[in-house]
Amino acid sequence: MSKHLSLFLGVTFVLVILCSLLLTHAAAWNGVRQNGAPWLQSADSGIAIQPAIITGTVSFSGDMAYHYALEQCTIGPRPTGTEAGWQTGDYIINVLKEYEWSVTEQMFDYDELAVRNIVGKKGQGPIVLLGAHYDTRPIADKDLETPHEPIIGGNDGASGVAVLLELARVLNETDLQQEIWLTFFDAEDRGHIDGWPYAIGSAYMAAHLQERPQCMVLVDMIGDADQNIFWEANSDPELLQEIWDVAAQLGYRQYFVPQYRWGLSDDHIPFLKQGIPAVDIIDFDYPHWHTTQDTCDQITPASLERVGEVLQGWLSTGGKCSAAMVSETP
Numbered sequence: 326m327s328k329h330l331s332l333f334l335g336v337t338f339v340l341v342i343l344c345s346l347l348l349t350h351a352a353a354w355n356g357v358r359q360n361g362a363p364w365l366q367s368a369d370s371g372i373a374i375q376p377a378i379i380t381g382t383v384s385f386s387g388d389m390a391y392h393y394a395l396e397q398c399t400i401g402p403r404p405t406g407t408e409a410g411w412q413t414g415d416y417i418i419n420v421l422k423e424y425e426w427s428v429t430e431q432m433f434d435y436d437e438l439a440v441r442n443i444v445g446k447k448g449q450g451p452i453v454l455l456g457a458h459y460d461t462r463p464i465a466d467k468d469l470e471t472p473h474e475p476i477i478g479g480n481d482g483a484s485g486v487a488v489l490l491e492l493a494r495v496l497n498e499t500d501l502q503q504e505i506w507l508t509f510f511d512a513e514d515r516g517h518i519d520g521w522p523y524a525i526g527s528a529y530m531a532a533h534l535q536e537r538p539q540c541m542v543l544v545d546m547i548g549d550a551d552q553n554i555f556w557e558a559n560s561d562p563e564l565l566q567e568i569w570d571v572a573a574q575l576g577y578r579q580y581f582v583p584q585y586r587w588g589l590s591d592d593h594i595p596f597l598k599q600g601i602p603a604v605d606i607i608d609f610d611y612p613h614w615h616t617t618q619d620t621c622d623q624i625t626p627a628s629l630e631r632v633g634e635v636l637q638g639w640l641s642t643g644g645k646c647s648a649a650m651v652s653e654t655p
C-alpha cells in the first residue's frame with residue numbers, strides 16, 4: 326500500500342465532530358439491536374438500512390488462504406512489468422478458472438511497462454467489487470540496511486490476494502445475492518519510484534468502467550500476526566459500520582476495532598472519486614512495511630481467516646450492496 330499517510334488523530338476539529346457523529350450513530354445502532362427492531366435510520370444517507378445479520382454459511386479456510394499466500398511468496402518479488410509479476414497474474418487466473426470464475430484481463434502500458442489488471446466475475450445482481458493489489462514494491466525503501474532490494478510482500482501484496490483467491494474457492498454461485506468481481510490490481514506499489522504515482526492499475530480501471538459497481542471493498546496488508554484493523558478515514562462510513570458489525574458478530578471485535586486511526590491513499594480512492602462507496606480494510610500498524618522483512622513468515626492463517634470470514638459473512642447480510650438497496654434507489 327501507500328504513502329500520504331496522515332495519522333488520523335492529528336487532524337483535529339472536523340474529525341472530532343465526525344467522530345462524535347459516528348459515536349452517536351454507533352450508540353443508536355446498539356440500541357436498535359438490543360431492542361430487536363429490524364430497521365435503523367442511517368445517519369449518513371437518511372435511508373433505512375437493515376442491521377448486518379449474517380445469513381449464509383461462513384466456510385472460509387485460513388489454511389487454504391495461507392497456501393495461496395505461500396505460492397505467491399515462493400515466486401519471489403513480483404513488481405509490475407517483471408516476469409515474476411506476469412507469472413503471478415497467470416497464477417491468479419489459473420485459480421479463478423479452476424473455480425469457474427469468468428476471467429477478464431485489462432492491459433495497458435504505463436511508462437513502457439505492461440500493466441495487467443485481472444477480474445474474476447460470478448453471480449447475478451448488483452455488482453460488488455472486492456479488490457487487492459498483486460504487484461509488490463520493487464525497492465524496500467523503508468529498510469535501513471537494504472533499501473535497494475525488492476520486497477517479497479508477504480503482507481503487502483500476497484495477503485490480500487490470498488483472501489480473494491480463497492473467496493474464489495468458497496463463494497458458490499447459487500448462494501450469491503450479487504455479481505461478485507474479484508479484482509486483482511497491478512501497479513499499486515511503485516509510487517514515488519521513477520516518478521510513478523501509486524494505484525495506477527485501480528485508477529485505470531475506475532476510469533474505464535463499462536458497468537458500475539454498487540460498492541467496492543479493498544483488502545490490503547491484512548495478514549499480520551498481530552492484527553489490528555481500524556476504520557480507515559477515507560472509507561465510506563456506512564460500509565465501515567456494516568463490515569465491522571459483521572466482524573463483531575463473528576467475535577472479532579478485538580481485531581476489527583471500530584475506531585478511526587489512519588487515512589490512506591490506496592486502491593479504493595479512484596473508486597471513491599467515481600462516486601462509488603468504497604472501503605479499505607487495512608492493518609497499517611505493521612513494522613515491516615516496505616522492508617525486506619515483509620515475508621510470508623509475518624502473516625498467519627488465523628489473520629487471513631478472520632478477514633475472509635468477515636467478507637463472506639458480510640456478502641450474505643443484504644446490506645448496502647444488496648439488491649434491496651438497489652431497488653430503493655430512485
Ligand SMILES: [Zn+2]
Pocket residue numbers: 326327462481514615
Ligand atoms: Zn506497499
